[in-house]
Amino acid sequence: MTFQKRTHKILELLEHHGEVEIRQLATEIGVSEVTVRRDLASMAKDGLLYRTHGGAMKISELIKPVSFANKAAVNLKAKDAICKRAAEDIIDGDVIFIDCGSTAFRLCQFIKNKKIKVITNSLPVVNELQHSTVTINLIGGEVDTTRQAVHGTMAYEHIARYHASKAFLGVDGIAAEGLYAGSEHEASNTLAMASQSDCVYMLCDASKIGKTSYLKFNDLSLVDILVSDYNGPEVTEFGSKGISVLSVTV
Amino acid sequence: MTFQKRTHKILELLEHHGEVEIRQLATEIGVSEVTVRRDLASMAKDGLLYRTHGGAMKISELIKPVSFANKAAVNLKAKDAICKRAAEDIIDGDVIFIDCGSTAFRLCQFIKNKKIKVITNSLPVVNELQHSTVTINLIGGEVDTTRQAVHGTMAYEHIARYHASKAFLGVDGIAAEGLYAGSEHEASNTLAMASQSDCVYMLCDASKIGKTSYLKFNDLSLVDILVSDYNGPEVTEFGSKGISVLSVTV
DNA sequence: TCATAATTGATCAAAAATAATCAAAATGAA
DNA sequence: TTCATTTTGATTATTTTTGATCAATTATGA
Numbered sequence: 001m002t003f004q005k006r007t008h009k010i011l012e013l014l015e016h017h018g019e020v021e022i023r024q025l026a027t028e029i030g031v032s033e034v035t036v037r038r039d040l041a042s043m044a045k046d047g048l049l050y051r052t053h054g055g056a057m058k059i060s061e062l063i064k065p066v067s068f069a070n071k072a073a074v075n076l077k078a079k080d081a082i083c084k085r086a087a088e089d090i091i092d093g094d095v096i097f098i099d100c101g102s103t104a105f106r107l108c109q110f111i112k113n114k115k116i117k118v119i120t121n122s123l124p125v126v127n128e129l130q131h132s133t134v135t136i137n138l139i140g141g142e143v144d145t146t147r148q149a150v151h152g153t154m155a156y157e158h159i160a161r162y163h164a165s166k167a168f169l170g171v172d173g174i175a176a177e178g179l180y181a182g183s184e185h186e187a188s189n190t191l192a193m194a195s196q197s198d199c200v201y202m203l204c205d206a207s208k209i210g211k212t213s214y215l216k217f218n219d220l221s222l223v224d225i226l227v228s229d230y231n232g233p234e235v236t237e238f239g240s241k242g243i244s245v246l247s248v249t250v
Numbered sequence: 251m252t253f254q255k256r257t258h259k260i261l262e263l264l265e266h267h268g269e270v271e272i273r274q275l276a277t278e279i280g281v282s283e284v285t286v287r288r289d290l291a292s293m294a295k296d297g298l299l300y301r302t303h304g305g306a307m308k309i310s311e312l313i314k315p316v317s318f319a320n321k322a323a324v325n326l327k328a329k330d331a332i333c334k335r336a337a338e339d340i341i342d343g344d345v346i347f348i349d350c351g352s353t354a355f356r357l358c359q360f361i362k363n364k365k366i367k368v369i370t371n372s373l374p375v376v377n378e379l380q381h382s383t384v385t386i387n388l389i390g391g392e393v394d395t396t397r398q399a400v401h402g403t404m405a406y407e408h409i410a411r412y413h414a415s416k417a418f419l420g421v422d423g424i425a426a427e428g429l430y431a432g433s434e435h436e437a438s439n440t441l442a443m444a445s446q447s448d449c450v451y452m453l454c455d456a457s458k459i460g461k462t463s464y465l466k467f468n469d470l471s472l473v474d475i476l477v478s479d480y481n482g483p484e485v486t487e488f489g490s491k492g493i494s495v496l497s498v499t500v
Numbered sequence: 501t502c503a504t505a506a507t508t509g510a511t512c513a514a515a516a517a518t519a520a521t522c523a524a525a526a527t528g529a530a
Numbered sequence: 531t532t533c534a535t536t537t538t539g540a541t542t543a544t545t546t547t548t549g550a551t552c553a554a555t556t557a558t559g560a
Contacts, residue, residue, distance in 0.1 A: 002269075002302045002303055002304060002305065002307075003302070003303070003547085004300075004302050004307055004311075004312060005269065005307075007314070008311075008314070011314065022507085031548080031549090032548070032549050032550085033507095033549095034548075034549055034550075035547085035548060035549075037507090037508075037509090038547095038548085041509095044324075045324065045457055046316065046324070047316055047320040047321045047322075047323055047324040047352075048314070048316060048320060050323070053506085053507060053508085053556070053557065054506080054507065054508095054557095059319065059320045059323055068377065123373075123376070126373070126393055130393075130395045131395065135392070135393075136392070136393035136395070137390075137391065137392055137393065137404075138388070138390055138391065138392075138393050138400055139390045140387075140388055140389045140390020140391065140400070140404070140405070140408045141387065141388065141390065142385070142386070142387055142388075143376055143385075143386040143387065143388050145380045145381065145386070150388055150390070154387075154390070154408065154411070155390070158390045158404065158408070161404070252537095253537085272517085281538075281539090282538070282539050282540085283517095283539095284518095284538075284539060284540080285537085285538060285539075287517090287518070287519090288537095288538085291518095291519095303516085303517060303518085303546070303547070304516080304517065304547095501560100502559105502560090503558100503559095503560085504557100504558085504559085504560095505556105505557085505558080505559100506555105506556085506557075506558090507554105507555080507556070507557085508553105508554080508555065508556080509552105509553090509554080509555085510551100510552090510553085510554095511550105511551085511552090511553105512549105512550085512551085513548100513549090513550085513551105514547105514548085514549085514550100515546100515547085515548075515549095516545105516546080516547070516548085517544105517545080517546070517547085518543100518544080518545065518546080519542100519543085519544070519545085520541100520542085520543080520544090521540105521541085521542080521543095522539105522540090522541085522542105523538105523539090523540085523541100524537105524538080524539080524540095525536100525537080525538070525539090526535100526536080526537070526538085527534105527535080527536070527537085528533105528534090528535080528536090529532100529533090529534085529535095530531100530532085530533085530534100
């Protein structure tokens, strides 16, 4: 049994049990304790395990948790209900865009077990999907630490090189006249992702419906499907403009 | 049986079993052990397999991805000393590359108050520099959750569009013969960043000096400055190959 | 705290595997 | 065929790996 093979075996046992003893490894593998000790020393040097007296332990992944938190405090229940409904439309094999808004972020929890590819410019989304079956593609460019997202020319060029079956986006406001953004960056990003998608899902809780801001960046034709907990008169108007509206109840 | 036929047979056995022994191959193929050894040496040189004592392994069997948290826990003090020295060379206005290694990551703590631009493919680096005076540019592409980094074709293209005054990089091993990487992704990334930088700083703790791995990706000419806590005979050899060596004490 | 037991690191020797050298055999061209 | 080249196998020195031994260190319980 070579060193490489023993390394494999030790890591396997470690993964399964969390810790191992030298005595036990020596008999299990069929080599002397001195050899096992040498193996463990070498592996510890490479950071594959943590050496203890008489054995070794797994190095905890929790030493330094890298985290990009999303502080989406408002209207959480509505956002979750909207995203739960939107996730039902996502099927294995899909390639989807998720933008850096607090609404689209809530979609992550519902897609963790799907076999899809997610393209995003949101750091919290990447963080949230890290330990899932989803493959992640991160848009490159300048990092906006306030928004915890990537933007800039390079980012929009990057988006332009991809194509997705569905895009899950948010806006600052949506009214009959069009779509409103909170910043030019958000507007550019939304446009870039929408133009590269077959089907654009707009995720808007009730507070966004009818709201306008200083920056109207596009008319409603950008949107294919609106998912919302709102149920007022504007909804029929959106419908008449070619948007399918998925209503959810909170 | 010709060399080509034997090569084919060995690869077949390797594919099926994952590993082979020289003794076993010699009897199976009907040639002497010396010949088998010669075959394996030649194949290993071409990267078709990994040579072990008494046999060979499939490269894919050998690769054991080590998580970022694991690597980060090793030789912390040496890494900090190295990065502290390296940071002294970074001046306001610099544009620098930082790679996704655990050594270069330790550089973050020393540059938080500098007015520089950092281009990186490392998620922990972005996280660490979030609340600092540094402007961050994140490389886009596929996210590798084990290494906590971005890689892939898109990433290397992205890097090629930038230019930096300095690059702070790590390797798996550095010896007189050249630079060794832990994976092809790491190799591609290191090359991409180095080629777009005026000055390449290689950050290596003592355990990396003289170490080799299965993947040699470049000779030493890539490196301008080596920062290390190692002080042995190899250092003068590096010096004679045109590398400036900055020695630090832990 | 101290004493006892267990574990470790260091050194050394044996065994196995390898690299290097050289001669024999096979191959191929003139 | 003959000569040169390549390939193979035997031999030997060197290196690597492994296991044993023992002093030094560390953990544990009285």
